[in-house]
Amino acid sequence: MSSVFDAKGFIEEQVAAIRAAVGEGRAIIACSGGVDSTTAAVLASRALGDRLLGVYVDTGLMRKGETEQVSKTLKSLRVTSKVVHTADTFFGALKGVTDPERKRTIIGEKFIEVFEREAEGFRAGFLVQGTIAPDWIESGGQLRDRIKTHHNVGGLPAVMKLKLVEPLRDLYKDEVRQVARALGVSVSERQPFPGPALAVRCLGEVTPEAVEIVRAACAIVEEEIEAAAKAGAMSLPWQYFAVLLPLKSVGVHGDLRVYGRIVALRAVESVDGMTAAYSRIPHEVLDRISVRITNEVRDVNRVVYDVSNKPPATIEWE
């Protein structure tokens, strides 16, 4: 079915639409380095050239090596861009917060503060975002229930100084990938990663220590699953990651009782993120991930595997 989507036609249409929306003005693009925002950045760059500034926010909540990787990607795309380091601001704002919706809203608000500041410096009146259909659908509004606040929709203030431009609003991830491939975007096949980043993979309070644990666990999950897929032991799931649970359980380390953290492993098959089935990862791969996480990541003595579909669960736990 997906062959019906006309990526080339879409690109022409959206480049023209961005040009029409921004006119003679200037814009910034919120770049996380993922498929959606990078694709939006290339579309906007084609439309606006040097009247566009890419802004990547290092929230302190990104994965291992991510900030370096994203900086490289943005350079290779020849989008003028800057990296804003704001980890202290984000951790400060999230201190003591455990409710998933409050986390998401706070993160959305902090993002917008950064973008408004950067826009002022660049004299930009427009904010381009890589918002896609599930972001506004799941954020709810009117008849539609809120499943979770997506930072690029639900974190926006009621009165915005910047005018929003969202070229990918009607697309799902599989369609964005087609556009990305047509544009030659190197990250077209990258797995989805949520805007609030590791904050929604630390259930309970988001502390630098908790983020460090889940960052290490996510890196192991990615390494092991990608290696197994490369070796032909399994196909690469649509999305795969670790979640740190706000629970402890009893274990034994070298004849001593320990009371340690629990990591959940999540991997799903999906096309558009709107429905998902849990991945049938071979037990050998699960075993390697479990041994590595419980041996290499401090404080974790138990790993569980999430066998829920969406619905009734969602892909990320918060």
Place this chain on the structure above:
Amino acid sequence: MRVYVVDNGGQWTHREWRVLTYLGVESKIVPNTTPFDEIADVDGLVLSGGAPRVGVDASAMGRNGEYIDRADFPVLGICAGHQFMALHLGGDAKPSKVPEFGKARLVVDKHDTLFDGLPGTFDVWESHNDEVAALPPDFERLAHSENCGVQAMRSLKRPLFGVQFHPEVEHTQFGSEIFKNFLKVCEAR
């Protein structure tokens, strides 16, 4: 061909629009408060699912009743749209004894119309708290599942169809075939 989607606030309303668009149909999502005269010239109408509990919250279903009463084109109700259709036409919708979320096994009872050319049983994706508890007069059941008696129904008098499961999502098998079968009914008129 023009087939619109009435938005009852579903998570998958936009997916219905996408499936129809991919099938080459001119489609648009319209609020369920849209006056009937503005959509009277369509060739078919899909009533989306949504968060409203139709049994207790029928007012949130806007003008769906008017669309069903006045349509001279085929109508397909999905989830809440299906439940509302049953309730509005004299059947009943109630909380499910065992609500279904995610994967369920569909058993087809009648293969004509919606399930034409499809296997007798296949996997579908569900997300519902309520279900059709009694068919309206002159309706027949087209499919069921272990925990839901009416997974699909149709009127014997008018081109009205309802499905409890979600043919618009990727994880439902033969979803686009079910839409194609509905579009055949639209085309035939």
